[in-house]
Amino acid sequence: MNKTLKIYKPFAMNELKRQMAYKASFYLFLVISLFSSFISYFLWMAIYGSTDANTLGGLSQNEMVIYIFMVYVTSSIVTISISEWVSEDVVKGSVAMNLIKPIDYRMSLISRAIGTMIYQFMVPSILVWIGLEVYKVTVLGMDLTHLSNIILYLLSSVMSFLIFVLFDFCFGMIAFFTTYIFGMLMVKDALISFLAGQLIPLSFFPEGIQRIFDFLPFSSMIYTPVMIYLGKYQGSELIFVLSRQVVWVILLYILGDLIWRKVTKRLVVLGG
C-alpha cells in the first residue's frame, strides 16, 4: 500500500503543479464555466416565476438554486476527462512508454486525475461552495447544510469521481481505434450532462425513463451526491444509493481491466 502510494503520488503532484502553472487561463475558464450555471440560474428563476406550483420535479425554488450550484461544484471535482489524456498518449505514441514501465497505466491516469481534482476542489469549488452557503443563509434565509449531509456528500462525491474516471477510461479506449476523438468527446459530454443530471434534475423525467436511468452509471456521477447534499435521501434509500455507487465502482473497474487487456493485445506502435 505504502509502495503504491510512493509510485503514484508523483503523478498526482505533477498534475497539480502543471495546473498551477497556467493560472491566468485557468481563472478565465473558471468564469466561463460559471456562465452556464448563471444562465441556468436565471432560466430556472423565470421558470419558477411562471408557475403557481411550489415545487417542480420535487424541488422548491430555493432547492433548485442549491441544485444548480452544487452541480457546478460536483462537476468540477468529478468530471475530469482522462480519455483526452489517453487519446493524446495514443496519438503521440507515448502510450508505448507507459506499457514498458512497471506501472499500471490506468492507475497513473487516475493519479493524475486526483491531482487535477485536488486543485479544482481548492480553487473554484470550495469558493463557490462557501459562497453558496453564505447566500443560502443570508438571502434565502435557510439553515446551513447539516454536517452529516456534508460528510455523506463528500463520501458520495469521491465515489462519483471514481465512477466517472473508470468509465472515462473505458471510453478513452476508443482512441486506439480512431485518431479523431473530438466528435466522440462532444457526444460523450452532451450525453453525460443530460443523463447525470447536470442539465436538469433527473426527477423531471417521466417515471419510466427514470427507471431506466437507475440501471445506468450516469445518475451516480452527479445526481446522487447533489441529492444527498440536499437531504433528499433518508434511511434505507440513502444506503441503497450509496451501495449502488460502490457496485458501479467495482463493475467499471473490472470492465476497464478486461477492455485494457483486449486492447493492448492488438496494439501496434510504429517506430520508437
Added chain:
Amino acid sequence: MIKRYSRLYKVLISQFFKVIMQSKVDFLMGLLGFFLTQILGIVFLYLIFDKIELLNGWSFEQLIFIYGFAQIPRGIDHLLTDNIWLVAWRWVISGDIDRYMLRPMNILFQIISEKLQPDALGEILIGCILVAKSISAGVSHITITNVILFFLSIIAGTIIYTSIKLFFASLAFWVKISGPFVQFAYQMADFAKYPTEIYTKSIGFIITWVIPFAFVAYLPASYFLGVENSLGIGAYIIGVEWIIAIILGIISYNMFQKGLTVYESAGN
C-alpha cells in the same frame, strides 16, 4: 481582383473536401456531436414545458424559434472561419503567420479560406430544423419581406459572430495566446439563446451593447415572432443589427491589421 479571389477560394475549398471524404467517420461523429448537444437543449425545454404553460409569456414554439435562429449564424461562422481560433491559440506564438505574409494576398482571406469546419453543418442543420418546425406551428408569418429580412439578419448575425471572434483573436498579436479570451466572448453567446428579459438589467445591457450577441439571435427573432422587446418592435431592428455588424466588422478588421504590424516571427 474579386475574380481571382473567388477562383482561389474554390480551389482551396475543393482541396478541403477531399480531406473530409478521406475521413467520413470523423466527419459524422463531429456532426453528431454538435447535433446532439443542441437537441438535448431542446429536450430540456420540452421537459420544462411539461410543467409550465408559458415561460415569462413565451410559448415552447417561440423559444424553439429563438433557439434555432441563434444556431444558424453561429453555424455559418463556425463553418467558414474556424481557423481564426488557431490564430488565437497557436499561430502567433508558433510563428505560423509567416507563411501567409509571404504570399501576395490578403492575409485574413488566406487564413479563413484554408479551412471549412464540416462539424458546423450539425449546428446549421439543427437550426434550420427548429426554425422550420416552429414556423409550421404558426409562430411567424411567411411573407416576402420577412423572408428577405430573415436572410439579411442571418448574414449580419454571422458578421457579428466573426467580428467578435476576430477581435479577441487579434489580441494574440500582443499577448501571444488569446484563446481563453475568444472562448470567454464566444461563450457569452449562450446567453442569447433565451430571451434577454430573464436576466438582470446589467447582463442584458452587456449582451445587447457590449458583446452584442442579443442582436444575433433574440432581438431579430422576437421581431419575426411579432413580440415586443426592449428595443420596441419593427423591421428597424434588422437595420440596427446591420449597423452593428458593419461597425464591429470594421473595428475587428482594423484590429487584425494593426496586430499584423506588431507581429514578430518566432525563433530562427
